[in-house]
Amino acid sequence: MAVLGAAGRMGSTTVRAVESAPDLELVAALDASDDLAKVAAAGAQVAVDFTVPSVTEGNVHALVDAGVHAVVGTTGWDDAARARVRDHLADRPDVGVLIAPNFALGAVLTMAFAARAARWFESVEIVELHHPDKVDAPSGTALHTAHAVARARRAAGVEASPDATEQSLDGARGALVDDVRVHAVRLRGLTAHEEVLLGNPGEQLTIRHDSFDRVSFMPGVLLAVRQVGSRPGLTVGLEHLLDLA
Numbered sequence: 079m080a081v082l083g084a085a086g087r088m089g090s091t092t093v094r095a096v097e098s099a100p101d102l103e104l105v106a107a108l109d110a111s112d113d114l115a116k117v118a119a120a121g122a123q124v125a126v127d128f129t130v131p132s133v134t135e136g137n138v139h140a141l142v143d144a145g146v147h148a149v150v151g152t153t154g155w156d157d158a159a160r161a162r163v164r165d166h167l168a169d170r171p172d173v174g175v176l177i178a179p180n181f182a183l184g185a186v187l188t189m190a191f192a193a194r195a196a197r198w199f200e201s202v203e204i205v206e207l208h209h210p211d212k213v214d215a216p217s218g219t220a221l222h223t224a225h226a227v228a229r230a231r232r233a234a235g236v237e238a239s240p241d242a243t244e245q246s247l248d249g250a251r252g253a254l255v256d257d258v259r260v261h262a263v264r265l266r267g268l269t270a271h272e273e274v275l276l277g278n279p280g281e282q283l284t285i286r287h288d289s290f291d292r293v294s295f296m297p298g299v300l301l302a303v304r305q306v307g308s309r310p311g312l313t314v315g316l317e318h319l320l321d322l323a
């Protein structure tokens with residue numbers, strides 16, 4: 079297998095995890111200066127992408143063309159980009175692409191629990207907290223969570239969270255994602271954290287997940303690497319591999 083973004087925080091952690099896995103062999107580790115053709119030339123069957131939002135879609139299209147299955151952790155994907163990959167995969171029905179905004183088991187469970195709880199509360203807001211070297215905001219996980227929560231509330235006929243605020247300063251109430259407020263904190267010392275706050279008269283439920291170390295993502299990454307070849311087409315979210323969708 080191959081790792082794209084191998085010199086980065088997630089890429090280097092993935093390289094170590096693959097090297098420790100007896101059933102996997104790392105044949106290519108690419109950084110920003112490397113030609114993507116190295117992946118197929120090295121005989122990789124699966125490539126993991128932990129690069130940057132500006133290049134990840136192009137990488138996936140090139141991998142699909144080369145017949146290499148892709149496991150993508152890089153964030154920055156929107157509906158249009160995912161649709162382009164889905165269209166492209168129609169020409170390569172043998173290839174699997176899995177895009178997951180978060181590979182940590184606890185984060186995937188947080189999203190599933192939040193979606194399950196969302197219909198029972200009047201108010202819901204999301205706070206994501208990350209290290210300050212992160213280039214995107216809000217996090218891919220917070221976007222995925224907001225959409226899952228909003229879908230669950232719509233399906234149950236629940237109204238948007240009440241909010242009488244007249245904002246005197248732009249951004250004071252965070253970003254509105256699919257009717258759900260999302261707030262992004264960037265703080266030295268943090269790794270990756272998310273809180274889903276659910277409120278009713280007289281009570282609050284907080285669902286919180288903390289990744290203290292990037293090793294937290296590795297069991298999910300390795301699970302995806304092992305399964306992506308038997309899941310042709312596009313899969314979005316690790317929940318589909320964990321029976322949580």
Ligand SMILES: NC(=O)C1=CN([C@@H]2O[C@H](COP(=O)(O)OP(=O)(O)OC[C@H]3O[C@@H](n4cnc5c(N)ncnc54)[C@H](OP(=O)(O)O)[C@@H]3O)[C@@H](O)[C@H]2O)C=CC1
Pocket residue numbers: 082083084085086087088089108109110111112128129130131133150151152153154178179180181182218295
């Ligand atoms: N799904 C999940 O569970 C997780 C997802 N992420 C996401 O993963 C992504 C990477 O995060 P992180 O590792 O912290 O970021 P880093 O900035 O540490 O790593 C990104 C790496 O990609 C390299 N790179 C840039 N362009 C290319 C290219 N064309 N080909 C190969 N490598 C390239 C960068 O090189 P250079 O610095 O030289 O430009 C850098 O080494 C982010 O989108 C983040 O949100 C992070 C954690 C968990």
Ligand SMILES: O=C(O)C1=N[C@H](C(=O)O)C[C@H](O)C1
Pocket residue numbers: 153179180208212213216217218219220269270271
């Ligand atoms: O950049 C990060 O660090 C992380 N990115 C992902 C995201 O944007 O959701 C996953 C995790 O939160 C760590």
